[in-house]
Amino acid sequence: MTRTLLVTGAGGVGKTTVAAAIAVRAARAGLRTLVVTVDPAKRLATALGVEELGNEPQPHSDEPNLWAAMLDASASWRAVAVRHAEPEVATRLADNEFFQAASEHFPASQSYAAADQAATFVQAKAWDLVVVDTPPSGGGIDFFTAPAQMADLVGGRLLRWITGGPLPGRRVFFNVAARPVLRIADSILGSDLLERVAEFLLDLRTTYDGVARRGREIEGVLRSSAIFVVTTSDPAPVREAIRFYRELPGLATSPAAVVFNRILPDSWAGAVAPEGTSAALEQNLARWSAETTRQRDTREEFSSRYGAHIATIPWSSVAPTDLDSLAGLLDEADELPWSAIGIS
Amino acid sequence: MLDKRLVLVSGKGGVGKSAVAAGLSLLAQRRGLRVLAMEMDSPGGLSAHFGTGPLEFEPREIRPGLHAMQMVRSDALLEYLALQLNVKGMTRFGALARAFDALATTAPGIREIITIGKAVWEVREDRWDVVIADAPPTGQIGSFLRAPVTIAELVPTGRVRIQADFMSETLKNPEITELILVSLPEELPVTETEETLSWLAKEEVVSKPRVVANRVLDELTDPGTPPGPVGEAADLHRSLWREQQNWLERLPPDVSLPYLHGLFTPGEVAAHIADELEAHT
Numbered sequence: 001m002t003r004t005l006l007v008t009g010a011g012g013v014g015k016t017t018v019a020a021a022i023a024v025r026a027a028r029a030g031l032r033t034l035v036v037t038v039d040p041a042k043r044l045a046t047a048l049g050v051e052e053l054g055n056e057p058q059p060h061s062d063e064p065n066l067w068a069a070m071l072d073a074s075a076s077w078r079a080v081a082v083r084h085a086e087p088e089v090a091t092r093l094a095d096n097e098f099f100q101a102a103s104e105h106f107p108a109s110q111s112y113a114a115a116d117q118a119a120t121f122v123q124a125k126a127w128d129l130v131v132v133d134t135p136p137s138g139g140g141i142d143f144f145t146a147p148a149q150m151a152d153l154v155g156g157r158l159l160r161w162i163t164g165g166p167l168p169g170r171r172v173f174f175n176v177a178a179r180p181v182l183r184i185a186d187s188i189l190g191s192d193l194l195e196r197v198a199e200f201l202l203d204l205r206t207t208y209d210g211v212a213r214r215g216r217e218i219e220g221v222l223r224s225s226a227i228f229v230v231t232t233s234d235p236a237p238v239r240e241a242i243r244f245y246r247e248l249p250g251l252a253t254s255p256a257a258v259v260f261n262r263i264l265p266d267s268w269a270g271a272v273a274p275e276g277t278s279a280a281l282e283q284n285l286a287r288w289s290a291e292t293t294r295q296r297d298t299r300e301e302f303s304s305r306y307g308a309h310i311a312t313i314p315w316s317s318v319a320p321t322d323l324d325s326l327a328g329l330l331d332e333a334d335e336l337p338w339s340a341i342g343i344s
Numbered sequence: 345m346l347d348k349r350l351v352l353v354s355g356k357g358g359v360g361k362s363a364v365a366a367g368l369s370l371l372a373q374r375r376g377l378r379v380l381a382m383e384m385d386s387p388g389g390l391s392a393h394f395g396t397g398p399l400e401f402e403p404r405e406i407r408p409g410l411h412a413m414q415m416v417r418s419d420a421l422l423e424y425l426a427l428q429l430n431v432k433g434m435t436r437f438g439a440l441a442r443a444f445d446a447l448a449t450t451a452p453g454i455r456e457i458i459t460i461g462k463a464v465w466e467v468r469e470d471r472w473d474v475v476i477a478d479a480p481p482t483g484q485i486g487s488f489l490r491a492p493v494t495i496a497e498l499v500p501t502g503r504v505r506i507q508a509d510f511m512s513e514t515l516k517n518p519e520i521t522e523l524i525l526v527s528l529p530e531e532l533p534v535t536e537t538e539e540t541l542s543w544l545a546k547e548e549v550v551s552k553p554r555v556v557a558n559r560v561l562d563e564l565t566d567p568g569t570p571p572g573p574v575g576e577a578a579d580l581h582r583s584l585w586r587e588q589q590n591w592l593e594r595l596p597p598d599v600s601l602p603y604l605h606g607l608f609t610p611g612e613v614a615a616h617i618a619d620e621l622e623a624h625t
Contacts, residue, residue, distance in 0.1 A: 010357065010358060011356065011357030011358045011481075012356065012357055012358020012359060012528075012532070012533070013358065041531045041532050041535070042531070042535070043531065097452070098450045098451060098452075100452075101450065101451060101452035102449075102450055104452075104487070136357055136358075153449070158446035158449055158450065159446070161442035161443055161445060161446040162442075162443050162446045162447075184431070184440060185440055185443050185444065185447075187502070188425075188429050188431060188502060188503050188504060189499050189502050189504050193447065193451060193498065193499055194443060194447060197446070197447055197450050197451055200450065201446075201450065234358075235392070235608075235609070235610050235613075236358065236360075236362070236389070236392075236610075237358065239388070239392070264580075265573075265576065267573055268573045268576070268577060271572070271573035271574075271577075273574045274570070274572070274574070277570065277574055278566045278568065280564060280565050280566040281564075281566050281568060281570070281574050281575075281578055282574070284564055284574075284577055284578055284581055285573060285574045285577045285578075287605035287606065288577040288580070288581065288605065289573070289577070289606075290605050290606025291605040291606050293606065294606045294607070294608055297608075315580065317580060317583035317584045317587055318583070318587075319531065319587070
């Protein structure tokens with residue numbers, strides 16, 4: 001059985017690093033582990049042995065149970081066309097200016113690509129554990145709603161809005177100019193832009209059955225995945241983490257843990273400098289002590305209000321450069337629910 | 345920083361760009377300017393710092409002289425059609441509005457020009473001395489700033505095109521528009537800011553941005569490490585400070601904002617940032 005761990009949360013909280021560290025630990029515990037990352041820092045990518053974009057998992061040269069893949073969102077979009085459209089339509093789609101734009105602009109674009117790719121790896125049954133570092137879009141929530149949003153995009157709603165009526169069949173001559181509303185639109189735009197978009201959407205709609213079916217498969221994989229929400233103690237990422245308790249029911253299991261990253265030692269809270277400490281050191285302690293208290297209050301409030309399982313990872317000033325330092329980040333981690341990913 | 349008419353605040357997610365936009369708005373208000381603060385990115389990002397609850401498309405005066413609004417694309421689209429393109433009699437769910445909404449989802453530049461167009465429109469109005477936007481993050485800011493050019497490539501003639509040219513001029517004009525890139529002295533934010541700077545230098549869609557480094561630690565002058573929390577905190581501070589120095593050297597900021605220890609609410613953070621910026625401007 002392949003277990004899946006989705007490591008999610010807002011941008012800038014160290015999510016990618018945490019996902020990688022967990023994957024190294026899992027590999028060293030004997031699980032064949034694949035880590036799928038989105039946009040790692042260069043040092044981290046180097047440590048994982050993935051230097052280039054590509055959806056192909058790379059086995060790590062120094063760690064027999066570890067594979068890593070770096071997501072290529074635009075390649076995943078091309079794959080959607082290839083997989084779900086007739087060959088002739090697929091070629092037309094891949095070259096289409098709007099298809100390119102949609103793959104970059106559609107809000108859930110990267111999230112859909114990541115979810116699709118992650119599900120593919122899980123279904124391959126080649127690993128015991130697939131750890132997915134989800135794109136930060138929507139604080140991580142987009143990853144779960146992306147399959148439905150994608151089906152909605154190709155499903156014809158937009159097309160109906162453009163045609164202003166029932167959808168024409170694929171082979172029916174599509175006369176945009178016959179619709180007054182579109183004549184106005186095109187006179188404003190000064191071109192046949194809407195007609196070009198409508199032609200594109202007609203092509204895209206032929207992929208609907210495939211995309212909808214695939215979406216249900218992806219949602220199935222997501223629903224059976226364990227979720228770790230990573231956050232720092234700052235208000236903005238915490239606000240994003242809370243969304244996992246308010247907006248996700250039905251799309252996923254409740255998070256196995258909210259992982260607070262960059263945590264200061266509890267012993268600093270309220271600590272007082274002994275007699276004879278210099279003013280500079282005393283002031284420094286007072287600042288970090290206040291920060292420690294704020295962190296602790298934030299965690300306590302989160303736990304009591306949402307009933308979340310809280311885990312912590314200490315603040316490390318050193319960015320990991322190899323697998324050992326990566327795994328070492330979790331040496332002092334507290335309350336990480338390893339059993340959720342099959343590690344005792 | 346407040347001598348321009350339009351200030352766009354961008355940055356990688358998680359660096360505190362909303363806090364800086366809020367702090368700048370508060371500072372402008374303190375100085376007696378008529379300010380419009382615009383929540384262009386994710387809803388709630390800016391309003392959390394004002395403590396006002398959700399904002400609407402219609403600007404609301406949240407403090408004397410400071411109005412705040414949230415970008416709502418469907419409302420902005422209607423306004424764009426009515427005021428800028430002179431298309432009257434539209435309703436939110438009218439056929440033409442929906443056709444344009446479909447267009448905004450698929451065609452490059454349309455969604456962006458509606459958003460950035462709203463900001464430019466407000467600048468042209470004489471209601472405000474300064475419009476301060478919590479703009480889209482650095483990953484997307486390029487496509488917003490370039491939207492007028494993208495549109496010009498997409499539609500060769502017509503009213504949209506004429507508006508696009510006007511927007512382009514406004515955004516490019518260093519007397520009117522300023523872009524602020526908020527960064528942190530850490531690897532990913534610095535790398536992303538550098539990439540944005542070099543892209544902007546190549547595309548010339550806006551004048552050279554100002555870089556603000558957020559959460560910068562000051563140097564701890566005492567080298568001592570006594571036992572217990574005093575020494576532990578000193579050790580952590582010094583090693584974080586050294587790491588930050590590397591990134592500050594690589595991307596020297598125009599303005600540094602300090603790390604704010606122990607602050608709880610977004611409102612406190614914004615007020616402190618306003619104080620700090622006051623010393624810089």
